[in-house]
Amino acid sequence: MNNKQIKEIFNVDKKEVKKFNKNLYQLLENLDYEVAKELTLKRTKEQYIKVLENEKYFTSLLDFEEELYPMLLSRNYFLWKRYAEDKSLSKQARMRGAYLYSYLTRKPLKLKFDVNSFKDKPSFYHNNKTPEIDGIAKMYGLKNGLDNLRFNQFKREC
Numbered sequence: 001m002n003n004k005q006i007k008e009i010f011n012v013d014k015k016e017v018k019k020f021n022k023n024l025y026q027l028l029e030n031l032d033y034e035v036a037k038e039l040t041l042k043r044t045k046e047q048y049i050k051v052l053e054n055e056k057y058f059t060s061l062l063d064f065e066e067e068l069y070p071m072l073l074s075r076n077y078f079l080w081k082r083y084a085e086d087k088s089l090s091k092q093a094r095m096r097g098a099y100l101y102s103y104l105t106r107k108p109l110k111l112k113f114d115v116n117s118f119k120d121k122p123s124f125y126h127n128n129k130t131p132e133i134d135g136i137a138k139m140y141g142l143k144n145g146l147d148n149l150r151f152n153q154f155k156r157e158c
C-alpha cells in the first residue's frame with residue numbers, strides 16, 4: 001500500500017509506522033489495499049450480539065438498521081445460525097438469529113425450545129409493535145420481521 005492508502009485506512013503516516021516498528025511497516029507496505037479495507041470492516045461478535053439483543057442497545061430504528069443492514073449485505077449467514085444455537089444468548093436473540101439465517105438462506109432452522117411459549121411475541125426490532133404478515137418471522141415466534149422495502153432501498157444506495 002502506498003502512504004495515502006495507509007493514511008486513509010489507519011489514519012497514520014507511513015514514516016511514523018517505520019519509526020515505530022519495521023515489521024509492521026513491511027506488513028503494511030505489502031498488504032493489498034482492498035484486503036486492508038475489508039479487514040477494518042470485519043464485525044466482532046459483540047456487534048452481532050448487539051443487533052440480536054437490540055432491546056438493550058438501541059432506542060432508534062434508524063440506528064438499528066444502520067448497524068444491521070451492512071451485516072446482512074456481507075452474507076455471513078453461517079454466523080446467524082451459530083448465534084441461533086448459542087445458549088448463552090436470550091431466547092429472543094436466538095429467535096432473531098434463526099430468523100435472519102432463514103431470511104438470508106431461505107432454509108428453515110429448528111430451535112431447541114418452543115417459540116410459541118412467549119405470552120407477548122417479541123418483535124424483530126423491540127420498539128416495532130406493528131404486527132406484520134411475514135411468514136419467516138411468524139415461524140420463529142416473532143411479531144414482525146425486516147422491512148424489505150427499507151432494506152432494498154439501503155442495498156440500492158450501497
